[in-house]
Amino acid sequence: MPDKPRIALTLGDPAGVGPELAAKLLAEPATAELADLRVIASVDEFARATEQAQVEVPVTAATESGSVILIDPQRTAPLPTGTAATSAEAGRWALDGLRFALDLATSGEVDGICFTPLNKTSLHLAGMTEEDELRWFANTLGHQGRTSEFNVLDALWTGRVTSHISLAEVPELITADAVAETVALLDRALRDSGVDQPRIAVAALNPHAGENGHFGRQEIDEIAPGVLRARAAGATVDGPFPSDTVFLKAKAGLYDGVVTMYHDQGQIAMKLIGFDRGVTVQGGLPVPITTPAHGTAFDIVGTNSADLGATRNAFGLAVKLARQQIARSAA
Structure with missing residues (x-):
């Protein structure tokens, strides 16, 4: 040490x-x-x-x-x-x-x-x-580099593509580059915390992950390509998953980290799981x-x-x- x-x-x-x-x-x-x-x-x-x-x-x-x-x-x-x-x-x-x-x-x-x-x-x-x-x-x-606020609860980490902005501003800031870069930041932070091979899930933006474009195309046009870029760069990452189920997978231990698209998408889940234990890391x-x-x-x-x-x-x-x-x- x-x-x-x-x-x-x-x-x-x-x-x-x-x-x-x-x-x-x-x-x-x-x-x-x-x-x-x-x-x-x-x-x-x-x-x-x-x-x-x-x-x-x-x-x-x-x-x-x-x-x-x-x-x-x-x-x-x-x-x-x-x-x-x-x-x-x-x-x-x-x-x-x-x-x-x-x-x-x-x-x-x-x-x-x-x-x-x-x-x-x-x-x-x-x-x-x-x-x-x-x-x-x-x-x-x-x-000058990308930053992301990470929230940590016991062994589970979350990072988010956007943070303290209005919901109206979120969709235009969801890009493949932003998703891939946030996954990379979270992957490195998890490694620094002692996780040798981090497993990361990425949440969708829209209900039902957009349901093949019926509820929006961000999953098709930006989030899924961002996941593929992050995977090609070496991250073990899956998604996009519907945001109403992704934390069930993470809580069950299938993933070490979750990348969400906006603030409350991850914070509500994390604070419900353990409000009195959570930590915020100024990531990046x-x-x-x-x-x-x-x-x-x-x-x-x-x-x-x-x-x-x-x-x-x-x-x-x-x-x-x-x-x-x-x-x-x-x-």
Whole structure:
């Protein structure tokens, strides 16, 4: 195994449950055993997080293995005091922390990033013009390649050809190239997670997979050709399958990953299977970045009742992907 990876952890939206979850994660002894932690937070932010979670977390400025190092990104604005509500201040605070973590990654000081939940409304109020944080990450990093948000539940992964756009925009963005490229991204991510020969299913766009063109031709003209291109490039991939049955096959263990055509097509299935365990991976970026798949949970902020399961899984997956990247770089 490669050396322990260095993981940057940001506390997400300060108005949500993210700070509480980060503090709970850091309070678990196993967390520091898996990675060297760089916690991106101000002293006040970190103190408030540990108070919310009712835990004590020793931190250090040293860099010895196994330590939890608190790094203040020196934001110019004060820590937002409001909780359980959207605001430009909270969104700006979260983006500034993530931008600092990206700087650490690009300078080679960390091997991966894990962040607790964000709120997209607050991010947009803060000036984010991209449709989601994945595209913001890509633009901030200057990354030009295809990206896809992956959702992970236990051993099952999903990727999607389109994501945070209106349903009216989806059909025109379903192309054979987009399908093939998303399959390739998911195939590589699954291999990085430890699956030697990933088996991938591709969902159709239309009901009954278009029923031979009666309900639309995307399956015939774009999705099936995309599957064939991905297969010719070396992926083990089948489809398109009707989207109301493809997850039955995946849940039964016939596939390791599913490529869907739009956001809710996969998210509804994954969250029904296991909402409290899911992880989101910012797929296609040059640095591993993960987060729990749930949101800021404003309704339970301050109650110290946020479930740690998804955050613990997100951190563990960031460690695994970072280890794989370290090993690949050393090869």
